[in-house]
Amino acid sequence: MKILLPDGKELELPAGATARDVAEKISRSLAKEAVGAIVDGELYDLFKPLPEGATVQIITRKDPEYQQLFRHTLAHVMAQAVKEFFAKKGYDPEEVKLGIGPVIENGFYYDIDAPEPISDADLPEIEKLMQRIIKRNLPLRRYTLPREEALARYRGKDPYKTELIEDLPEGDEISFYEQEGFTDLCRGPHVPSTGKIPPHFKLTHVAGAYWRGDETRPMLQRIYGVAFRSKEELDHYLWQLEEAKKRDHRRLGRQLELFHIDPMVGKGLVLWLPKGNVLREELIAFMRNEQIERGYELVTTPHIGSLELYKTSGHYPYYADSQFPPMELEDGEAYLLKPMNCPHHVRIYAMRPRSYRELPLRLAEFGTVYRFEQSGELHGLTRVRGFTQDDAHIFCTPEQVKEEFLGVLDLTLKVFGTLGLSDFRARIGVRDPNSDKYVGDAEHWAVAERQIQEACEEAGLEYTIEEGDAAFYGPKLDFVVKDVLGREWQLGTIQVDYNLPERFDISYKGADGEEHRPVMIHRAPFGSLERFIGILIEHFAGEFPLWLAPVQVVVVPITDRHNAYAQKVRVELEAAGLRVKVDERPERMNAKIRDAETQKVPVILVVGDKEMEEGIVAVRDRRTGERATKPLAEVVRNLAERVRTRARE
Numbered sequence: 007m008k009i010l011l012p013d014g015k016e017l018e019l020p021a022g023a024t025a026r027d028v029a030e031k032i033s034r035s036l037a038k039e040a041v042g043a044i045v046d047g048e049l050y051d052l053f054k055p056l057p058e059g060a061t062v063q064i065i066t067r068k069d070p071e072y073q074q075l076f077r078h079t080l081a082h083v084m085a086q087a088v089k090e091f092f093a094k095k096g097y098d099p100e101e102v103k104l105g106i107g108p109v110i111e112n113g114f115y116y117d118i119d120a121p122e123p124i125s126d127a128d129l130p131e132i133e134k135l136m137q138r139i140i141k142r143n144l145p146l147r148r149y150t151l152p153r154e155e156a157l158a159r160y161r162g163k164d165p166y167k168t169e170l171i172e173d174l175p176e177g178d179e180i181s182f183y184e185q186e187g188f189t190d191l192c193r194g195p196h197v198p199s200t201g202k203i204p205p206h207f208k209l210t211h212v213a214g215a216y217w218r219g220d221e222t223r224p225m226l227q228r229i230y231g232v233a234f235r236s237k238e239e240l241d242h243y244l245w246q247l248e249e250a251k252k253r254d255h256r257r258l259g260r261q262l263e264l265f266h267i268d269p270m271v272g273k274g275l276v277l278w279l280p281k282g283n284v285l286r287e288e289l290i291a292f293m294r295n296e297q298i299e300r301g302y303e304l305v306t307t308p309h310i311g312s313l314e315l316y317k318t319s320g321h322y323p324y325y326a327d328s329q330f331p332p333m334e335l336e337d338g339e340a341y342l343l344k345p346m347n348c349p350h351h352v353r354i355y356a357m358r359p360r361s362y363r364e365l366p367l368r369l370a371e372f373g374t375v376y377r378f379e380q381s382g383e384l385h386g387l388t389r390v391r392g393f394t395q396d397d398a399h400i401f402c403t404p405e406q407v408k409e410e411f412l413g414v415l416d417l418t419l420k421v422f423g424t425l426g427l428s429d430f431r432a433r434i435g436v437r438d439p440n441s442d443k444y445v446g447d448a449e450h451w452a453v454a455e456r457q458i459q460e461a462c463e464e465a466g467l468e469y470t471i472e473e474g475d476a477a478f479y480g481p482k483l484d485f486v487v488k489d490v491l492g493r494e495w496q497l498g499t500i501q502v503d504y505n506l507p508e509r510f511d512i513s514y515k516g517a518d519g520e521e522h523r524p525v526m527i528h529r530a531p532f533g534s535l536e537r538f539i540g541i542l543i544e545h546f547a548g549e550f551p552l553w554l555a556p557v558q559v560v561v562v563p564i565t566d567r568h569n570a571y572a573q574k575v576r577v578e579l580e581a582a583g584l585r586v587k588v589d590e591r592p593e594r595m596n597a598k599i600r601d602a603e604t605q606k607v608p609v610i611l612v613v614g615d616k617e618m619e620e621g622i623v624a625v626r627d628r629r630t631g632e633r634a635t636k637p638l639a640e641v642v643r644n645l646a647e648r649v650r651t652r653a654r655e
């Protein structure tokens with residue numbers, strides 16, 4: 007049979023040849039280095055027979071696909087180790103039954119039905135057994151069996167594998183992988199031997215998992231593991247995991263008393279506590295000022311809207327699954343909790359005839375919307391059922407799209423810059439050229455897609471173009487932001503819309519005296535305030551810059567003799583607009599400082615005899631690291647300036 011190499015060269019090989027044969031034919035050293043192959047775009051191991059005429063690219067440990075290979079083999083190695091683990095306890099290894107064991111992001115898992123529950127405390131022992139299997143460098147072997155023979159092997163002994171085989175389409179090849187007597191029904195691919203697995207892995211936890219995700223079926227135990235090519239990568243990942251736990255916004259939200267989600271109020275509905283509400287109000291004030299400077303006009307609309315409104319917009323019934331059901335009134339009227347602000351804003355536009363002279367018209371609202379999320383999907387502030395968007399809709403002419411995009415990009419970059427989210431990229435979603443699902447004029451689409459790209463280039467923004475990622479109603483741009491842990495979050499969508507102007511039949515009178523259809527741009531730099539604050543809490547680990555901090559300064563009098571001076575300090579700071587608390591509790595100074603630090607208050611001012619006499623304060627600034635004694639007036643001035651300029655510190 008013939009095989010093609012990536013450089014176009016042809017190789018002649020016997021029928022049934024594998025990637026290993028290809029590597030050997032190329033060179034002995036490559037055969038030694040080879041761990042797998044990409045065959046017509048699909049990942050193969052060195053065992054599986056190649057299809058006639060395929061293009062084969064050999065991969066080595068340097069290629070990214072290597073990870074997928076060894077992570078899968080590690081899942082098998084773990085299953086083998088679990089069998090050994092129970093054999094040591096006196097069980098027959100056959101009593102350990104295996105579900106499925108796939109590769110996932112950063113690692114793998116295996117679903118196991120064990121004779122005794124496995125706990126997190128057992129994982130180090132299982133890891134040790136795995137390391138030994140890797141050290142023994144066991145070769146893997148692949149073979150196939152006819153369906154009946156494969157079934158005969160498991161029927162009556164292993165219900166899981168029996169079911170998996172029965173579900174394979176008739177005529178599909180049934181393959182097995184084996185190492186040192188451990189055999190698994192498996193599609194592969196794998197590394198050629200266990201010695202090719204880098205020993206940089208860790209079993210992270212055990213969780214319950216219903217067989218095939220069906221809660222009427224047995225519950226198996228799922229052991230999760232992570233695995234990387236190098237110790238550095240593994241260590242970095244584990245550090246990230248640990249750090250993410252410490253920064254979890256649900257934990258910090260409780261500890262710092264920022265928000266509360268109360269089962270009696272309802273799932274996914276956020277109660278903002280006084281301190282968290284400061285964060286919210288500061289972000290709103292920041293955005294409101296920016297918007298007013300940029301020619302937006304603020305509006306306020308109700309939390310509900312008639313069902314007719316949403317039928318016209320198409321949000322009902324097309325998105326009914328993600329909405330709370332309509333509220334039906336006796337006279338046949340029905341209302342919907344508002345899932346989107348857009349239709350309300352469209353009706354503001356449509357209340358009277360519009361002229362081109364009024365465009366662009368930018369209507370902004372901190373609008374609260376309600377969406378129905380499955381309770382299993384809810385997560386702290388990041389997945390909720392009610393949230394406030396920093397929403398705005400820009401009504402403009404098709405020619406104005408680029409200018410408006412530039413304006414929104416500039417605003418979004420200002421937001422990210424102010425908050426120190428410096429690592430981000432843009433993703434432009436354009437039409438799939440082979441689909442006809444898109445509404446609106448093809449000419450306008452082409453212009454808008456070009457205008458968006460030009461706007462990104464002019465703004466000096468790094469972007470990728472994703473074909474087919476546009477909504478059916480218009481192209482869009484998403485910002486993907488990396489936080490300090492390197493996790494990516496999608497924030498700040500800008501969306502061009504040809505659909506709503508059409509559905510609501512809105513227009514403007516052009517310079518030519520004719521009626522024209524405006525374009526609508528939806529944009530929300532924060533997206534949802536709830537989600538955004540959740541991300542910020544984790545990004546800052548609760549240590550907010552001064553302008554955002556719920557309590558900015560705590561004044562600590564050394565003894566109650568200094569309380570009066572401490573109050574004077576508070577009054578002066580408050581007069582300059584700062585949020586201040588005086589800790590007058592009869593506690594020791596160090597305890598008070600520690601408490602303020604636990605609450606992550608950015609600035610602590612300690613006052614005693616000397617401070618009182620000289621009109622100074624002892625500054626401990628957690629954001630800048632400063633420790634100094636300074637005149638009170640100077641400290642007030644500096645802090646107020648930092649808040650005014652929304653400094654990063």
Ligand SMILES: [Zn+2]
Nearest residue numbers: 190192193194
């Ligand atoms: Zn497998």
Ligand SMILES: [Zn+2]
Nearest residue numbers: 347348399528
């Ligand atoms: Zn909208």
